[in-house]
Amino acid sequence: MLASGAASALCYVVLFAYEKEVMATFTRTDGWYPALPVATAFVFSFAHGAFTSYFWEVIGVQARPARTELEE
Amino acid sequence: VTPEAFITLEPHSVAFLLIVGFIGGLVSGFIGSGGAFVLTPGMMSLGVPGVVAVASNLCHKFPKALVGAYKRNKYGQVDIKLGLWMAATASLGMWWGAGIQQDIRARYGEAGSNLYVSLAFVLVLTIVGYFVLRDAVRIYRSGASEQTSRLARWVQSVEIPGTMVHFRVANTRVSVLFVLPLGFLTGLLASTIAVGGFIGVPGMIYLLGAPSLVASATELVIAFVMGLGGTFKFALGGLVDIRLAMLILLGSLFGIQLGAIGTTFVKPFMIKVVMATVMLIVAVSRALVLPVYLTQLGLAALDPTLMKMLERTSFAFMVLALAAGAVIIVGAMLRSYRHA
Numbered sequence: 001m002l003a004s005g006a007a008s009a010l011c012y013v014v015l016f017a018y019e020k021e022v023m024a025t026f027t028r029t030d031g032w033y034p035a036l037p038v039a040t041a042f043v044f045s046f047a048h049g050a051f052t053s054y055f056w057e058v059i060g061v062q063a064r065p066a067r068t069e070l071e072e
Numbered sequence: 073v074t075p076e077a078f079i080t081l082e083p084h085s086v087a088f089l090l091i092v093g094f095i096g097g098l099v100s101g102f103i104g105s106g107g108a109f110v111l112t113p114g115m116m117s118l119g120v121p122g123v124v125a126v127a128s129n130l131c132h133k134f135p136k137a138l139v140g141a142y143k144r145n146k147y148g149q150v151d152i153k154l155g156l157w158m159a160a161t162a163s164l165g166m167w168w169g170a171g172i173q174q175d176i177r178a179r180y181g182e183a184g185s186n187l188y189v190s191l192a193f194v195l196v197l198t199i200v201g202y203f204v205l206r207d208a209v210r211i212y213r214s215g216a217s218e219q220t221s222r223l224a225r226w227v228q229s230v231e232i233p234g235t236m237v238h239f240r241v242a243n244t245r246v247s248v249l250f251v252l253p254l255g256f257l258t259g260l261l262a263s264t265i266a267v268g269g270f271i272g273v274p275g276m277i278y279l280l281g282a283p284s285l286v287a288s289a290t291e292l293v294i295a296f297v298m299g300l301g302g303t304f305k306f307a308l309g310g311l312v313d314i315r316l317a318m319l320i321l322l323g324s325l326f327g328i329q330l331g332a333i334g335t336t337f338v339k340p341f342m343i344k345v346v347m348a349t350v351m352l353i354v355a356v357s358r359a360l361v362l363p364v365y366l367t368q369l370g371l372a373a374l375d376p377t378l379m380k381m382l383e384r385t386s387f388a389f390m391v392l393a394l395a396a397g398a399v400i401i402v403g404a405m406l407r408s409y410r411h412a
Contacts, residue, residue, distance in 0.1 A: 015318060023078055027310035034307035037131055037314050038300070044318055045135030045325070052325040053143065056333060063147060063336040064412075 001054035007047040015040075077121050078313050085118045086319060092394070093132070093323030099397040100324075101140050101331020103347045104291030105269025107324070108133065109354055110394050112266060113387060115316060124313050127306030129266070131317035134299030136324045137292045143332040144289035151241035151286055154276070155293025157248060158255035162268060162294050163301055165259025173263065183368035190365060192264045193358035200274050201351030207278075208344035218340055224281030242282035242290065254279060255294070262298055269295065270351055277344075284343040285335055331401060338404040350397040357389030 015022060026036045056062070079085070092114055096107020108129050115125035144150050177185040211218060220228075227250050235247040254275040262268030269291045276287035306312055335343070364379045366372035374382075 012318070012322065015315065019315065022314060026312065026314050027078075029308060029310040034304065034310070037307045037312040037317070038303055040314055041131055041135040041303070041317065041321070042138075044321055045139050048321065048325050049135075049139035049142070049329075052139075052329045055326065056329050061330065061333055063333045 001051065001058060004047060004050035004054060008044075008051040011044050011047050077124055077311075078315075079119045081315060081319075088114060088118065089316060089319040090323040093320035094327040095394050095398045096320075097136060097140075097324030097327025097329075098331040098334075098401060099327075099346070099350065099394060100136065100269075100292075100295075101143075101328035102288065102334050102401050103269065103343055103350070103397070104273050104288035105267050105295060106350060106394065106397060108266040110390050111320060113390065117387070120313065120316065123306070124311050124316075126266070127303070127309075127311040128313045128316040129320070130299050130302040130306060131312045131314065132320040132324060134296050134303060135321055136328055137295035137299055139325055140328040140332055141289070141292035141296055143329060144292065144335065147289075147332070147336055148241065149285050149289035149335065150293060151239050151282065151290045152293060153237070154239045154242050154251070154280075154282070155290045156297070157237070157251050158258060158272065158276075158290075159294045159297035161252045161255035162259030162262065162272075162298055165256040165261075166263040166268075166298055166302065167259075168256075169260040169263030180369065183365050187362070187365035187369065189264055190358040190362055192261070194355050194362070196261060196265070197270060197351040197355035197358075200270060201348050201355060203278070204274055204344050205348035205352065208341050208348055211341040211344070218283060220281045221278045223278055227279055228281055239280075239282070242276070242280065242286045244281040246280050250279060258294060259298060268298065270347075273347065283340060285340050288335070288343050288347075334401050334405045337408040338401075339408075342400070342404045346397045346400050349400060350393045353389055353393035353396060357386045357393065360386040360389065 025033065026040070028034075089111075092107070092110055096111055099106035111129050112122075112125045115128065116122055120128070141150055141155075145152070173185060173188075176188050180187075207221075224244070227246050228244060230247055230250075232247040232249055235249050236245060237248050237251070238245040254272070258268040258272035258275065260268075261271045269288075272294055273284075273287045273291050276282040276290060277284050282290070303312060360382050363372055363374055364382050367374040367379060
């Protein structure tokens with residue numbers, strides 16, 4: 001949890017500390033620049049996704065065994 | 073895009089994005105979609121141009137759907153094969169829907185386009201929402217479990233050689249000739265009202281015979297594919313505001329985890345209750361602004377003060393739709409938790 005929390009926090013700190021530079025680079029339409037927002041979204045989803053998953057687990061909100069059957 | 077297209081972030085805008093992101097994530101973790109109908113107009117009211125709002129919403133949608141699909145797949149609820157079959161034609165539907173939108177805007181202007189989108193909202197959500205609600209009420213009253221609909225039983229009985237596919241998790245064997253048009257309609261609706269799941273999820277349940285838990289989870293796979301493609305398209309034009317997208321994602325990943333966990337707590341028909349509630353309130357919201365667009369097109373005559381009031385009330389109903397969905401989900405989770 002701590003590692004993913006730190007990774008997630010780092011992502012957000014970097015994004016907003018370099019806000020101007022990031023916006024200038026990420027909105028370029030030449031070369032591979034349009035891939036940057038997509039790649040960033042993936043990185044954030046892994047880091048922050050892992051953190052939020054642990055978060056609810058630590059708080060004690062956990063899933064019950066799944067049931068997906070339908071009656072005929 | 074000029075630098076003015078990207079707003080300066082104020083504390084209240086950040087708080088708005090985090091809170092709506094969380095609630096939208098909670099609802100989509102539970103029913104497979106939701107949030108966009110509040111987030112996009114919400115960002116526009118913060119001063120974000122429409123096209124940047126749409127692009128930034130899409131850029132938070134696909135990572136959110138990815139996390140949600142991963143989580144619900146762990147619970148055995150995602151039919152990846154069904155999701156990918158549907159996503160294949162959903163992308164075509166999105167592309168075709170965007171073309172229709174462009175034609176309408178070119179011919180009838182912004183008000184014509186708004187009228188078309190709102191009419192689509194009202195028609196689709198009222199009809200589908202009514203059927204989903206009726207089914208949910210029937211299950212609640214009878215106390216029975218979910219059953220395969222008569223329509224789905226017929227679809228499953230249609231044997232078209234060479235097109236039959238068995239979807240293991242959804243526990244249904246149907247011809248892809250039913251799956252592909254459903255995917256197409258999901259994409260078409262997504263490009264029109266931003267929430268394809270309002271056709272996709274009921275379609276998988278009532279047409280293909282998938283359980284509602286599997287349908288709502290599988291919708292996340294379709295949302296991921298459509299969101300990813302859409303983000304690329306807008307990023308090519310430099311229109312994604314990554315700050316807005318990641319701020320929404322910050323709240324929405326907390327929400328989607330909770331919504332996904334929630335599906336394992338509550339009775340499956342609660343998915344239908346939440347979906348019908350959200351759909352019907354959103355339909356009312358869009359119906360309220362129809363006279364405004366008719367006036368802008370010169371087909372009706374409304375007082376400007378009344379028009380402003382209708383627009384505000386309409387947005388309030390959108391927020392109410394999302395909030396009502398979230399309250400039902402959390403309420404159902406708490407009840408189920410206490411009974412355990």
